[in-house]
Amino acid sequence: MRKCIATVSVSGTLTEKLAAIAAAGFDGVEIFENDLISCPLSPERIRDRAADLGLGIDLYQPLRDFEAAGPATLKHNLRRAERKLRLMERLGAGTLLVCSSVSPEAADDDELAAAHLHALAELAARHGVRVAYEALAWGRHVNDYLHAWRIVQLADHPNLGTCLDSFHILSRGSDPIGIEAIPGDKVFFLQLADAPLPAMDVLQWSRHYRCFPGQGGFDVPGLVRHVLNTGYRGPLSLEVFNDVFRQSDARRTALDAMRSLIALEEALDRRAPGPVIPTGFAFAELTTGTATAVRTGGPSAGDTVPPASGAAATLVGLLAALGFTRTGAHPTKPVEMWEQGAARILLNATGTEAALAAIGLETPDPAASVRRAEDLLAPVLPRERAPEEAPLEAIAAPDGTQIFFCRSGRPDHPDWTGDFTRAPAPPTTPAATTPAAMAPATVRPVPVSSPSSGCVTRVDHVALTQPWHHFDEASLFYRSVLGLRPLESVEVPEPSGLLRSRAMAGPDEGVRMVLNQARVGAGQTPWQHVALACDDLRGLARRLRAEHPGLLLPIPGNYYDDLEARHDVGPEIRELGLLYDRDEHGEFLHLYTITVGRVFFEVVERSGGYRGYGAANAAVRLAVQHARGAGTA
C-alpha cells in the first residue's frame, strides 16, 4: 500500500523533514500547516522539492472549527477555505482534511454541519480537491467516527468523504468493527498512530507529574485552610512524585520545596505582607563577551550578519539602529548605558558571549525587596561597590540571571544611574580597571547625550529560556519572590521539539516576563531576548528595512499568505516584514532582530489592550532562527 507520514512526526525544518522521509522510502506526506508557514520556499518550490524526492503531497489540513459555526464565522471560514484551496493547487495537494469542530460556537446540529461541509466540498471541487471530514476524539459535538460518517452521508457530495484516524477511534475505546459499514470509496484517508495505554491513568498522573504547591493547578492553600479549620496542628508534608525532580540536584529541589511551603504559609495568613511587587524595568544588562572591544556607530544600509566574534559591535549596531543613544559609561567598570524613552540597556564588556546577564527592576523599596527574596531562599549576590556608588542590591534567579532592585530618579533613594558618567567620554580616557574592559577609545563615535526621543518607550518584557528541569522552579520563584502571576502557558512547536512557554506579569503589567522551557536533554545554550515597547512600529520597521535590512529576522512569505487568510490585514504588514496577532482586547505588531550570541531584540506595539506575547508567531520565529543556525532555545 502507499505509505505516507505527516511532517509533524519527525523533527527539523520542512526541507530536512522531506529529505529524511524520502530517504526512508515513503511515497507521500501530509504537510503540517506550521511546517509550511515557517518555510521560506514558495508552495510551488515545496511541491517541486517533494516531487524531486519522489514524494507526493497527499494531505493538507489548514482548517479548524469549520462546520456548524454561526453565519459570520461561516462566511469567514469559506473565505479562508478559498485561499487555502488556491494554496493546495499550488502545492499539488489533492485532499483537504477537516477535523470536527471544538469551538464553543459550534451548534449541535448535524444538518447544519452537513450543509457547511457540502458548501466546502462544492468550493473544493472547483479546485479539484477532495474534502475528508474526521471526528476528533475531543470534538465538541462530533467525536465518534460513525457520527462523522453520518454527517458525510447527510451532506452527500462526491468531493466529501471521511478520514479515519486510529488514535481518535481507539483512544475513545470505540469498536472499530463499525468501519466496515462505510463504503471504501468514501474513506478518503486513513491516519495511523499507536499510543501507550496508561497515559490517561490517574495513577500515572500521581506517580510522575505531581509538583510542589504553587507549581500546578490545584488550590492547595484552599484545602489546607479547611484542614487548619479542623484544629489540625500537625506537619505540612510534601509528598511529590515527579520524574523531573527525581533526576535533578537534590539540594536544589529541596530548596524549591521549602520555598513552596513558605509561600503556602503566606497564602494562608491574611496578615502576611506578601511580595514587594516591582513596577517596571530599570534596565536590561547584556554582556557582550570580552573577546572583542565594542565598536560603536550604527551599521550602514545593507549590513549583513557580522561574524560571531563581533558580538559587541553587532549589539552596538543594533541599539543604534533601533534608535538608542549612548548616554553614559561607568567610571570603573566596562559598562555603557544606552537609552531611548524609558528603556535602558547596559552593555557590559565581560562574559564569554553576548547574553542577557541581568535585569534591573524598579521597586518601591529595594531593601524590602531583598529581604523578601532572602525570606524565600533566593541567593543574595555580594556586590562590589565603590564607597561613592549608590547601593544596588541583587539576587540570583534560578537560571543565574542577576536581578537588581532599583529605585531610579526618586528623591527618597540614591539613584544608581548617578554612578554613570554622563559627560561624553573623552577619546583618551585611561583604560578601565578590569583587564578585559572595553577600550574607551572605541566608544567615541556615538555622541553621549540625553535619551533620544525615538519610538521605543520602555522595556515591554524580557524572555528567559530556563533549563528544562528547572522550569517549574523558575515559575514558582518569580511568583513567590516578585509576586508575578502566570498569565498564559502555551506550547510552541519548533523544528527540534516543543517549546513550553509561560508568561508572568505583575498586577499592573509593569513587569512582564516570559519563561521558556528549553528542550528536554538539550545541551545547547538557550536563547534570551529583550522586547522593547514602541509607539510607532511601522515607522521603525520602515526605517530599519531601508537602512539596516540585514538586522531584521526575515519572515517567510507563506506566513503572510496564512495571515491574510486568517485576518483582514492590509499589505503593509507583509511589506514591512512585521508579525501580527490579536486577542479579544486588541492587536499586536512585532518584529525580531537577528540573534547575537544568545540574545536578540523584539520590538512590539500593543494596541487596544492586547495582553498576549505574540505566541502564535513564535513557531515561525523559531523555525527561521533554526534554519539560520542561530542556536537552539
Place this chain on the structure above:
Amino acid sequence: MRKCIATVSVSGTLTEKLAAIAAAGFDGVEIFENDLISCPLSPERIRDRAADLGLGIDLYQPLRDFEAAGPATLKHNLRRAERKLRLMERLGAGTLLVCSSVSPEAADDDELAAAHLHALAELAARHGVRVAYEALAWGRHVNDYLHAWRIVQLADHPNLGTCLDSFHILSRGSDPIGIEAIPGDKVFFLQLADAPLPAMDVLQWSRHYRCFPGQGGFDVPGLVRHVLNTGYRGPLSLEVFNDVFRQSDARRTALDAMRSLIALEEALDRRAPGPVIPTGFAFAELTTGTATAVRTGGPSAGDTVPPASGAAATLVGLLAALGFTRTGAHPTKPVEMWEQGAARILLNATGTEAALAAIGLETPDPAASVRRAEDLLAPVLPRERAPEEAPLEAIAAPDGTQIFFCRSGRPDHPDWTGDFTRAPAPPTTPAATTPAAMAPATVRPVPVSSPSSGCVTRVDHVALTQPWHHFDEASLFYRSVLGLRPLESVEVPEPSGLLRSRAMAGPDEGVRMVLNQARVGAGQTPWQHVALACDDLRGLARRLRAEHPGLLLPIPGNYYDDLEARHDVGPEIRELGLLYDRDEHGEFLHLYTITVGRVFFEVVERSGGYRGYGAANAAVRLAVQHARGAGTA
C-alpha cells in the same frame, strides 16, 4: 507549622536526600520504603543521621493493600505489620501510613475494613505508633477522603486517625470543604502536592504521546483490517505527535516509522512468512578495552575491586570465579572464547572500555535472518572475514550492539566456533595482528579445555540500556526483526530517576532480552549486563562468598529485613547475599557481580516456571551501584 517532605520527592541515595532536605531547613521527613531498603545503614544509624541533621522521621508507609483482605492475607499482613512496627521503633518513626487497598481481593465492606484497621491500631499502640489511614484516589473500594474517615470512625481506636493528601482529594475533583467535619485531632497527617491539570486530558495524550504502530497499546492492525474490508485502497499515513520524536534525528525517526508500516502490512497478510525467530544465545561478546592486556587466572579470596584500568583482568577474574573456562582463541583477532555449559562469552581486547558489544543468536537459517533484518531496514554490517573462516552475518541494533546470526554445531551449516583455536595457546605465540591485541603470553595460566561442567548452564538474558529517546524504536526493532514479544514493562526507581524497563522474549523463551531506558537527558554511558542461568545458585554463591567476596555486589541488610517480612524465606538467602522474587508460577534467586566498565554479570536460578526478571529487586541493585559510583544506567 512543622515542615516535612517525603524522601521520594528529591533525588539521590537516602543519605544524600537527608542532607539536602536538612540544608533546605525542613523539620522532618517521610522515609519512603524503597529508600530505606536500599540503604546500607541500619535503621538506628538512619535515625541518628537524621537526628544529627535536625530531622525527625515523621512518617513511614510500609504496608499496602491492608484492609478488608481475606483471612489468610490478614494473618500475613499482621505478621508483616509486626515486623514493620519493630522497624519503626528502631527508626523512631511515630506514624504509620496505610493507604486504601487497591487489591482485587479487598472486600467492599466498611465493617471488615474497620475491624482490620482496629487490629492494626491495637498492634501499633503496643509499639507507641499511630496509624493514619488514607484514601488513594484509585483505591479499589475506598477512594474518597470522607469514606476513609467513616471507616476510621467505625474502627474507633485512639491510635487510628486519617491522613489527608491534597493530590488524592483534588485529583478526583472532591470538594475539600468536607474536611472541616473531621476533628483536627483525628487528622494524623497532611500530605501536600500540586499537579498540572491537563495531564489527564485526551488532548494532551494525543498531542504528546502518540507513537508508531507496534510501539503502543492499540490494536492498529485490527483497525486497518476493518478499513481494508470496506474496499479502501488509499494510503496508510502516519500522523504521530510525539515529544520525543520531535527532538530526535529526523532520518532515524523516518526509518523507524517506515519499519512500523512494513511490520503493520506484514501483520495484515496472513501469508507473510514473518520473522525468523532465534532459538537461543550463541554467545555474548564483551570488549575489554585496549588499555590493558588480559591477565588470566582467577582472583584469590578477599579480592576487592581492581582499578578501572584493569578491566580486562577483572573480567577474566570474574569469568574464572563464575566457573568459566577459556576454551579457545581466535587466530587472527584478539578474541578469547570462554565457556561453561552452553554459555559462551567472548572477550575481545578492543574498544575503549569494558562493554557488551555483540550478541550471537542461534537461528534456524542465518541467511534468512539477515534478509529479514534487511527487509525491516536494519543496517547489515560489513564483515571482514578470512577465506577459511565460517560466514557470520551481523546487523546493528538501534543502540549499536552488533547482532550475529549463528548456527552452531549443526552439520548443515559451517560452525563459527571452528574458527577458534582450541589447542592451548603456546606461551610464545607471536603477538596477534591488531596493534592493541591482548598479549598471548598473558593468556597462558588458564588451561584451555572443553567447557567446564559448573552450575552455569546458558545465557538467560542480556540487558541493554537504550538511549532514552530510542527506547520505543528499540522495542519495535526487536519485535519486528527478531519476533520477540514484549512481556512486561515496569518502572524501577533509582537514585537519580526512574528506570523504565521492558522485557522481551521469543515464543519459547530461548532468547530473552531486557531493554532499559536511560534517564532522560543523561549523558552518561549506560550499563549493560549478561544474566547467566545456573542450576545451583546457592552452591555458586557459597563458593563465591568464600573465595571471591569482593566480586559480589553487596546487598543491604534492610533488604533482607523487608524480604523476610514479605515472604516466608529462610536465613540462607541473607547469609548467601542472594536476592529473591516470586511470581504466580515459581521462584527466582539471583545475584549480581561488581560492574566493570559498562558491564556486569547477573546469575539467576529460575524454578517452577518463574517468568520475570527480578524487577522487584532492581531498585536495590541500582541504589547500591549508584552509591558505589559505578556509572548510571
